[in-house]
Amino acid sequence: MDIQFEKVSFEYQPNTPFAQKALWDIDLSVKSGSYTAIVGHTGSGKSTILQHLNALVKPTEGRVLIGEREILPTTNNKNLKPIRKKVGIVFQFPEAQLFDETVEKDISFGPMNFGISAEEAAKIAREMLALVGLPEEILHKSPFDLSGGQMRRVAIAGVLAMQPEVLVLDEPTAGLDPQGRKEMMEMFKELHEKHGMTIVLVTHLMDDVTSFADKVYVLEKGRIVKSGVPSEVFQNVEWLNEKHIGVPQAAAFAKKLERAGVQLERLPMTTEELVNAFFENRGEHI
Amino acid sequence: MMDKLILGRFIPGDSVIHRLDPRAKLIATFYFIMIIFLANNAITYGILTIFTLLAIFLSGLSFSFFLKGVRPMLFLILFTVLLQIFFTTGGKELFAIGPLKITEFGLVNAGFIFMRFVLIIFISTLMTLSTTPLSLSDALESILSPLNAIKFPVHEISLMLSIALRFVPTLMDETEKIMNAQRARGVDFSEGSLIQKMKAVVPLLIPLFVSSFKRAEDLSDAMEARGYQGGEGRTRYRKLDWAKRDSISIGAMALLTLFLFLFRR
Numbered sequence: 001m002d003i004q005f006e007k008v009s010f011e012y013q014p015n016t017p018f019a020q021k022a023l024w025d026i027d028l029s030v031k032s033g034s035y036t037a038i039v040g041h042t043g044s045g046k047s048t049i050l051q052h053l054n055a056l057v058k059p060t061e062g063r064v065l066i067g068e069r070e071i072l073p074t075t076n077n078k079n080l081k082p083i084r085k086k087v088g089i090v091f092q093f094p095e096a097q098l099f100d101e102t103v104e105k106d107i108s109f110g111p112m113n114f115g116i117s118a119e120e121a122a123k124i125a126r127e128m129l130a131l132v133g134l135p136e137e138i139l140h141k142s143p144f145d146l147s148g149g150q151m152r153r154v155a156i157a158g159v160l161a162m163q164p165e166v167l168v169l170d171e172p173t174a175g176l177d178p179q180g181r182k183e184m185m186e187m188f189k190e191l192h193e194k195h196g197m198t199i200v201l202v203t204h205l206m207d208d209v210t211s212f213a214d215k216v217y218v219l220e221k222g223r224i225v226k227s228g229v230p231s232e233v234f235q236n237v238e239w240l241n242e243k244h245i246g247v248p249q250a251a252a253f254a255k256k257l258e259r260a261g262v263q264l265e266r267l268p269m270t271t272e273e274l275v276n277a278f279f280e281n282r283g284e285h286i
Numbered sequence: 287m288m289d290k291l292i293l294g295r296f297i298p299g300d301s302v303i304h305r306l307d308p309r310a311k312l313i314a315t316f317y318f319i320m321i322i323f324l325a326n327n328a329i330t331y332g333i334l335t336i337f338t339l340l341a342i343f344l345s346g347l348s349f350s351f352f353l354k355g356v357r358p359m360l361f362l363i364l365f366t367v368l369l370q371i372f373f374t375t376g377g378k379e380l381f382a383i384g385p386l387k388i389t390e391f392g393l394v395n396a397g398f399i400f401m402r403f404v405l406i407i408f409i410s411t412l413m414t415l416s417t418t419p420l421s422l423s424d425a426l427e428s429i430l431s432p433l434n435a436i437k438f439p440v441h442e443i444s445l446m447l448s449i450a451l452r453f454v455p456t457l458m459d460e461t462e463k464i465m466n467a468q469r470a471r472g473v474d475f476s477e478g479s480l481i482q483k484m485k486a487v488v489p490l491l492i493p494l495f496v497s498s499f500k501r502a503e504d505l506s507d508a509m510e511a512r513g514y515q516g517g518e519g520r521t522r523y524r525k526l527d528w529a530k531r532d533s534i535s536i537g538a539m540a541l542l543t544l545f546l547f548l549f550r551r
Contacts, residue, residue, distance in 0.1 A: 018295075056469055089467075091470070096463065099493050144496060162472070
């Protein structure tokens, strides 16, 4: 399912003294089966864009196409549920949305809202728990008895249980330890590659962008300032620094090598590329 | 949803009214609400209206905010006004629909009640629009401080108040976020029967309670870690200072009272 933004602008609380414009003329497209990253400084409008992806907010100008559905400023709030089923959003710190008595009920909550029977939903809950790497015995525990990292996984399982076509992730690994972060990103990669899930990732970690995404949008103050293939966008290190975006570690290191006199053809984006480029440069291959 | 609520929000500005001592504003507002009941004829209501409009003008805030402040109360106002029109007897009878009679007194009374409502809302909106919540709670602590003599926990109450006020926007944000997260999982907050709507609130309220308690725990730990042990022996950073303009504003209230007494029937 494709998602297409056409000249989308958005203003919070329009026509009040607290009005605040957050997005200007956004053209963005999420192709079916793609892995799209959205990056930008804090307050650049990333989270606002996310809320457009499943019509939690409507644009104040322009239009958003979600699959077949067209969301205009005048669209009313009825019948948006089918969209919400197809586009699952994992918000920042999603553990804050847990509420039910048991993990099983909490994971089943989403599917049941979309009309799936309780037994079926319980079955899905079991599968999802395994998918996010949690043991089955916590199924009947209260979600509030779990550790922070486990709660995060349960919350993500709750979104995955709706079996969305598009999975939107708003800094899914914020506040996790390095191991948990790695596992979680691998899990999303697997969902993307094996199950063909379309993924939209909002992140501050440029290494995640270069290792996973196939397209990146760079936002600044509510506008898209650059978009394209990550390895292209991240070539210009000075530009990235100027925009306060951050540089992938491998690229930053390669930049240092360059200054020390090692000439590389292209700026490598991942550690793997860096190692390869380095040896190629010395005329060796591994 | 909450965006439309104007009453109780602060709009920064740099007018005379904004710079008034919050104690002066608090006292003047409460005093105004009391003396409004002194007005009982067109002249006294006229004086009060002119006074209110002058205060609004001095605040430099757009009049439309005040009209928006009245909007949520509109139903109550209309209800009261209609009751007054239909059920006040006396004076010349203008016309009657069955047992309901509209009398001259009824109309006049309804007009006065309407003015009373609008003026009270205008003045209290003016206070909240021009005063930061934090300085309001400082003002309350200062005004209540004589109650320390009867062992009333003024410091604790005002600390509670300032923490509560501090967390209103945070909790609003939190509510919005959790609502969005649950809507993304298929909850419909605005549709369905009353019972369905009430059920839909559970996934919102439970996470809110949990996070509020968690926040309270973290905050109290952080306060203790920074040496907080209660009100005894603490100094204060935010000091209120009473300037000439504050005395003038209280003087204006006294003058207003005098006028009301002179012109009331």
